[in-house]
Amino acid sequence: MTDVLDIAVRHRLGDFTLVSSFTSDGRLTALFGSSGSGKTSLVNVIGGLIRPDSGHVRVDGETLVDTERGIFLPKHRRRIGYVFQEARLFPHLTVRQNLLFGHWFVPRPQRRPAELDKVLELLGIGHLLHRRPGALSGGEKQRVAIGRALLAQPRLLLMDEPLAALDEARKAEILPHIERLRDEVGIPIVYVSHALAEVARLATTVAVIENGRVAACGPTADILSRPDLAARPGAPEASSLLTAEVAGFDEAFGLARLTTPAGPLTIARGTLLQGQRIKIRILASDVMLSLDRLSEISALNVLSGSVAEIGERSGLGGSTVHLRVACGEAKLAARLTAKSVALLGLQPGKPVHAVIKSVSVEMP
Template identity: 45%
Template sequence: MTSAGNVIRVTLRRPEFTLDASLALAPRGITALFGASGSGKTTLLRCVAGLERPHDALVRIHDEVWQDDAAQVFKPAWQRPIGYVFQEASLFEHLDVRGNLGYASKRVPAGGSTRVGIDEAVELLGIGALLNRRASELSGGERQRVAIARALASQPTLLLLDEPLAALDHARRQEILPWLERLRDELAMPMLYVTHSADEVARLADTLVVLDHGKVVAAGPTATTLTNTSVPITLGDDAAALLAGTVQERDAQWHLVRVGFDGGELWLPDAGVEPGRRARVRVLARDVSIAMHAAQSSSIQNAIACTVDSIAPAAHASQVMVRLRCGDSTVLLARITARAADALALAPGMAVCAQVKSAGLVL
C-alpha cells in the first residue's frame, strides 16, 4: 500500500495545536486527509507544498528530498514539482482556457518530466470544448476542471487538492466527481486530497488518514479505516461501511442491480452500471438493523448473515455501534440503541442477520 520513497513527517507548533503527523503515500491513487475544521488538514498540505515551514520535517517524494531538517535541506515551494488545486479555481481571468494551461506549462524546467502533457490533461478532464473560452465564461464545475488540468500541465510528481469541491453546489460536485475518479484510476501519481465530506472519502479515496487536533488518529485502506470504531469518523451521523463488489445482474422490471461481494450481495437502485463492473457500495450504519434470524416476510429485502465482531459506544449514550463481519473481508456497521443490544444479548462471536434498509453505489 505504501512506498518507501513517499514519506511525510511534519511537526509544526501553533498556538491552538501542534501538528504532528507522519504518513507514507502510495505511489499512486488518492490519499484523503479527513477531519473536522481546524484539525490540521490544510496546514499539513501547505507544509508538504513548502508554503509553511515546519519546525521539524522530512518530506520525500519519489525518493527526492524536499525537506529534511536533520540534514538541513529545504526546497522552497517553487522548487517542488507539485500541482496545487485550491477551493477556488483562481484562474487568470484575462486568459482563455488554453492560455491558462500554457502558463502552467512554462513552470516545467527545461529537460523536465513529461509526466502529463497539456493534451493529456485536456483529455483526462474533458475540457477540449472549453479551450477558447474565457475563464469568466465558465461554470463553477468547469473552472475547477480547468484548474486541475492546469495543475497537471505543470508536470507535478505530487498533486495536492485542498477541498476542491467545497465551493460547488451539489449538482456541480456530482458533475466533477467522475473526472476525479478518472484521475485516480489513470494517473500514475500520488494525490493528497483534503476533505471533510464522508461522501467524497467513500467515492474517491484509496487510503484514508484521519486527523484530530493535529494528530493522525487513524490511517489505512479506506474501507478498513471507515469501520474502525475507535476513531471519530465512525461515531457521527455519516458513519458507514464501504464494500468492494461487482455488479452481477440488472433487474430491468424493478430498476435494480445486484452487487455481489465477499460475504453476501445487495440489491440496489440501478444507476446504469453494466454487469461485470467493479463498484463501491456505501452502507450507512443508521440503515442497518440486526435480527437473530432472517425475516420471512419483510419490506427489507437485503439480509446478510454476519458475526458480531465488536460493540462500542456511539456518539449518543443511548446508542451503540456494532461491528459486523460478513465473510472473510467484509465489515458492516450497525448503529442501534443500547437497549436493543441488551434485549438481543449481543456479544462478540454471535451469529446474527444484518438487515440493510438502504445502500448506494458510489462507483
C-alpha cells in the same frame, strides 16, 4: 514498497500546534476532518508554504524536509501541483494559455508535447480552449485549474477542498474526472475534504485529522467503519464501503442484483449496466441485526455473518454502541442501542444476520 508519503512534523501556529505523523502508499490520500482541524496547514507543510519547526516530509522516497539534516527544499523545486478551492485562473488569458502556463515550470528538455492532448481528453476541456475564465462555469474552471497543475508534470498533486465552492450539479460534473485522474495518470494525490461522501467515493487511503493530529490512517473502507472513530464526539456516522459488480436485473421491479465481498445485495437499478463495477456505501444506522434469518419482511437483503467487534458505549447516557459484523470477506458497520446489544446477547464471534433495506444502499 516505498511509501508515497512519509510525514512526521511538528509546527506551532499561534495557539494551535500541528503534530502529525503518517505514511501512505495510496493513489489518493484524503486528509479528512472538520474545519480548523489542521488539514490545510498540513498540506501547506507538504507543499513548502510552511516550514515546520521540526520533522520530515518525504514524497516517493525523496526528502523534501528534514529539520535534523537541515534540508528544506524550496516550493518551486518540489514539483508539486496545487489545486485550491478557487480555480485562480488568469482572467486575461484564454483557457489554452492558462493551461500552457503550467509548462513554464517544467525544464524545456523534459516537456512532453503530447501532454496537452492527454490532459484535454482526461478532463474533457478541449472545447474550452479559446474561452476566457469569465465565460466558464465553476466546474469548468476547476477542471482547467487541475489541467494546469498536471501540465507542470508534478510528482504529487495537492487538492485543497477543490469542490467546496461548487454546487451539487458542478460537483457531480467534476467527480468522474478526479476518479480518472486517480486511476489513469499515476500521479499520487493528497485530497483535503470535510465532506464524507467525497472521501468515500475518491480516497484509497484516509488520514483522519483531529486538533492537528492524525487520529487514524488506513484504507478507506476500514477507517469509515471503525467503531472507535465513530464513537468520538462530533464524528460522522460509521459506514461500510464495498466494491460491487452488477450481476443482473429484476426487470419487473426495477432492481439490480449485485455481487459484493459481503454477499449478494439487491438495490434500485437506476442507470446501472450489466457487469458495471461500482462502489456502494451503507450507513451503520441502516443495518439491523437479527439472531434468526428473518422471512416475510420488507427488507430484501439478509446477510449471514458473525459479530467481529463491539465498541464502547457512547452517545447521551451511553445509549449507543457501534459494531462491526463479518459477512463474507467484508466487515459491515452497524449502530445499535446498548439495550439491543444486551437483549441479543451480542459478543464477538456470535452468529447474526445483517438486514439491509435496498433503498438504504447509496452510491457515493
